[in-house]
Amino acid sequence: MSALAPLEVRGLTKHFARVHAVDDVSFELRPGTITALVGESGSGKSTVARLLARLHDPTSGSVLWEGGDVSRVRRRRDVLRYRSEVQLIFQDPFDSLNPVKTVLYHVERPLRIHKMVPPRQVEERVHELLRSVGLVPPHEIAAKYPHELSGGQRQRVALARVLAVEPKVILADEPTSMLDVSIRIGILNLMMRLKEERDIAFLFVTHDLASARYVADDLLVMYAGQIVERGPVEEVLAAPLHPYTRLLLAAVPDPARRLETSRIEERKGLAAAAVDPPDRCRFLERCPLAIDICSHVTPPLVEARPRQSARCHVTAPSPLIERTP
Amino acid sequence: MTALMEAPVETRTSAPALLELRGLTVDYGRARAVDGVDLTVHEGEILGLAGESGCGKTTIANAVMQILRPPGRISGGSIVFRGEDLVGKSDEDMRRFRWRNVSMVFQSAMNALNPVMRVGDQFVDAMRAHERIDKKRALGQAQELLELVGIDPDRIRSYPHQLSGGMRQRVIIAIALSLNPELIVLDEPTTALDVVVQREIMQQVEALKRDFGFAVLFITHDVSLLLEFADRIAIMYAGEVVESAAAQRLGTDAQHPYTQGLLRSFPPLSGPMQRLTGIPGSPPDLRNPPSGCRFHPRCPHCAPDDNALYLRQTTERPVLREVAPGHAVACHLVEQEGA
DSSP states (O other): OOSOOSEEEEEEEEEETTEEEEEEEEEEEOTTOEEEEEOOTTSSHHHHHHHHTTSSOOSEEEEEETTEEOTTOOOHHHHHHHHHHEEEEOSOTTTTSOTTSOHHHHHHHHHHHTTOSOGGGHHHHHHHHHHHTTOOSHHHHHTOOGGGSOHHHHHHHHHHHHHTTOOSEEEEESTTTTSOHHHHHHHHHHHHHHHHHHOOEEEEEESOHHHHHHHOSEEEEEETTEEEEEEEHHHHHHSOOSHHHHHHHHHSOOTTHHHHTOOOOOOSSOSOTTBSOOSSOTTGGGOSSOOGGGGTSOOOOEEEETTEEEOBTTTBOOTTTTTOO | OHHHHTSOSOGGGGSOEEEEEEEEEEEETTEEEEEEEEEEEETTOEEEEEOSTTSSHHHHHHHHHTOOOTTEEEEEEEEEETTEEOTTOOHHHHHHHHHHTEEEEOTTGGGGSOTTSOHHHHHHHHHHHHSOOOHHHHHHHHHHHHHHTTOOGGGGGSOGGGSOHHHHHHHHHHHHHTTOOSEEEEESTTTTSOHHHHHHHHHHHHHHHHHHOOEEEEEESOHHHHHHHOSEEEEEETTEEEEEEEHHHHHHHOOSHHHHHHHTTSOOSSSOOOOOOOOOSOOOOTTSOOSSSTTGGGOTTOOTTSHHHHHHHHHSOOOOEEEETTEEEOOHHHHHHHO
16 A cells, blocks of 8 residues: 555574574565464564564664664664554553553553643643544543453553553554453454554454454464464465465464364474474474485575465475476 | 254253352452353363453352452352352362362463472472372372373473473473372463463363363453363353353353453454454452442443433343243343343
8 A cells, every 4th residue: 555664574584592583584564464473372473573563672773763773773762762662562551551540541641751741731732642543432431440440441441541652553462362252353453444544554463364464454473483374364264375374274273163163183293393494394293294305405485476475385386496306 | 853953052051060150259358359150061061251450250260269368258148069068168168179079370470489399309399298199109100191281291390490381381280180180270361371372272272171071160361262272151240140051152142341352352364354442441350349230430331311211220130031942141121132
């Protein structure tokens, strides 16, 4: 849609000692677009969000934002400015709210710190923000303490607080996984409304493919630190290329499946593939499609269909290495 | 002949009752967390119990095990296991009953393992607390059980931190099986795990259930998981069971507006995508539940236009009625349509 790419990630890499938590990850977050990043626990997806939020320094690679590399900015003023425009929300909103402070306090603080509105208009703006995330009546909600709110309401407060600084990018790290299923949809709908109304770019980190399909435009699938498949969410889920995407898809509880009585196959090993990874496919042990080359060449990300890429020698072979012995 | 062929397929439910709750009521101070619940778990079946946080589903599990934390107490009804009422049993009797007949796996039970004790020793501890068995035999059994839940038997020598979350949860399930219980209570056993691990554990529970023949009371807020793995499902709202049916029937023919709302809360993975609404509002404060049907403030079918119906919805508590064999619903709307 928009030609402007506010946040561009290039070759982002983060090693924690021998663990290659994030390895050569590249993607763009475009305004008015939700990009879902899915994978299992330990795949590195949360580390990507934390790198973008500047909570870690990358080992290598860059994060381009408004023309400059922000992945290593150190000057306090620059870091603050970046953080006010690229905001992170966490899985458990309860942890990030001060239990002895009211909702009003939490939402007005960023307004005052970043001097978003004149002091006299702060309270009015808080009410506006609460209303925009569906917390009504705002004056009643503003007076409440975190423990008086439900999980869904707390996550809405977290969103209101983030919106206070008018960010261009929101990094949402599993924002719905602690919530009841009946409440989740409300938060997902709110994310979609915000992207449409405010042209915000979202990174939605989740392990739930169904939620990803519901809200996202683009999908990134991560396994053992690498992006193993990417593309428009509908296309990827309708015809996944990578065997790991297929595995994830098969694992989602599906009421219809009972009648079909199909079952996914037991997997052989567990994912420890990101520790000192040798030159081979990291999904090898769990892969039903593996061929000889998979055990000695790391598959590159290859665009096997228009806009859909995968790291797989079998389903997305690279013309450059296909014929090498 | 034809009558025979048309007999209901739910023959499973005709297995003898293992656990029967009759009018079970549990109070936490002024809040009535469970209000007159009738529920039956038959031998060898997986009964799923679902509802939002705070609906009373975990309280039911804790009441069955009689591990309610004060001020929680059973203030009415009975919990009948194989014909014997557990309410009012002595602590010593209950201690023997727990594990011997029933094992419970808690939410994030994986954190319940002792971090400074090898996995094998934790099996030995659990077994020896309940029966006389020498250590060597207990360790041998532990290895067999680990293998059953898909973990390398050599892991008896591992410490919990050397295992992933999913492996620890499977170890807990294996320990729960070690005393060969007749009923296993699983309280959100896979909620903290990702989907791939969740599916593996559920498939294992299903396979073990077939081999060992125990029954499962499976508690979760994720109805989609139950639709696939449970035999029957009971839906709870604000301390009451509002609908119960065979899993397949509930998936295709849910009658209670709350159940319908829960089922509509899952975005589909294939087919056309529609904007979903979930269930607006939040569950009520149980210290002061709404009058009449407790779901009426959130119910899409409760409006003052129909005067007579609205009066009933807001003043009269609906009771569970069978709308088809094995399918019960507590809703004025359904009652009215059936009449």
